[in-house]
Structures are given as structure tokens and as C-alpha cells.
Amino acid sequence: MATPIAQPILKDTSPFASWRVDHAAIRVPDFDTAIAWYTEKLDFRLRKHVSFAGLTFAFLSPAGDDSFIFELLAGPGADSRPAYTDLHSSYNTAGWHHVCFRVESVDAAIEQLKHRAVTVVSEPHDVVAMGLRVAFFVDPWGNLFEFTQPLGNRS
Numbered sequence: 001m002a003t004p005i006a007q008p009i010l011k012d013t014s015p016f017a018s019w020r021v022d023h024a025a026i027r028v029p030d031f032d033t034a035i036a037w038y039t040e041k042l043d044f045r046l047r048k049h050v051s052f053a054g055l056t057f058a059f060l061s062p063a064g065d066d067s068f069i070f071e072l073l074a075g076p077g078a079d080s081r082p083a084y085t086d087l088h089s090s091y092n093t094a095g096w097h098h099v100c101f102r103v104e105s106v107d108a109a110i111e112q113l114k115h116r117a118v119t120v121v122s123e124p125h126d127v128v129a130m131g132l133r134v135a136f137f138v139d140p141w142g143n144l145f146e147f148t149q150p151l152g153n154r155s
Contacts, residue, residue, distance in 0.1 A: 023069035031074035081142030087122035098144040
């Protein structure tokens with residue numbers, strides 16, 4: 001069982017107190033394919049795109065959230081990530097692991113992705129020690145994503 005951790009006090013006097021997460025960037029090899037996948041499979045919205053330095057930069061947001069942006073860096077020359085066949089194989093790659101979406105129902109979200117032929121690498125399951133129900137899926141380039149919901153919020 002996890003040891004309870006006291007809630008940290010905000011560090012309002014820190015020189016970094018104004019920091020806010022703005023976006024996460026994902027490297028993909030092909031702009032058109034990536035835009036089609038993210039907009040058709042995940043219902044992301046393309047907010048803008050611009051080309052320079054040999055790449056196309058696209059800025060997308062989830063269907064109902066303007067506060068977070070995914071930046072796609074699209075163009076040739078991207079090395080492939082490992083193809084995850086299950087969640088445990090993803091633990092062998094260093095660096096950013098996944099981006100998590102909080103959802104009302106992990107089971108319903110995964111079911112919708114299955115209907116859209118999205119690869120699920122970890123079926124919905126409870127992580128009691130964290131008080132969460134979770135599941136994981138990947139995009140065609142091996143980028144890993146998680147759905148989560150509190151265990152008390154089963155629908």
C-alpha cells in the first residue's frame with residue numbers, strides 16, 4: 001500500500017510559480033496521415049498549422065478542451081518507437097511514457113476506440129493502490145496514451 005503523502009503547499013514565492021503546462025509535442029512522419037488519425041479516431045480539432053524548417057507543425061486540441069494543445073511535428077526523418085503489444089513492454093523505453101486523459105468512463109472510452117480500430121494495449125483495469133480505473137492505447141507511431149477515472153466514479 002502506498003504511504004500517504006501530505007499535500008504540498010503551493011510555492012507562491014518560487015521564481016517558477018507562474019509556470020503552466022501549455023502543450024505536449026508528438027513527432028510523426030507524415031502530416032496528412034497524422035491529422036487524419038487524430039481528427040478521425042480521437043475527434044481532435046486542428047486549430048492551426050504552419051510549415052518551416054522542413055517540418056509541418058500542427059496544433060490540435062481534444063474535442064471538448066481548449067486548455068490543452070497537442071503539437072504535431074510532422075515530416076520525414078522520424079525514427080520509429082517500439083510497437084507496444086502490452087503495457088509492460090512500454091516500461092522498457094526511457095523518456096516520456098504517456099499522456100493521460102481523465103474521462104467519465106474508461107470502459108466506454110475504450111469501447112469507442114475499439115469501434116474506431118484504435119490499438120488498445122491495456123484493457124480497462126483497476127489500480128486499487130491509486131484509486132483509479134485505467135486503460136492504455138497507442139497511435140500508429142507508438143505514442144502511448146492513458147484513460148483514467150476515479151474508482152468511485154463507475155458508470
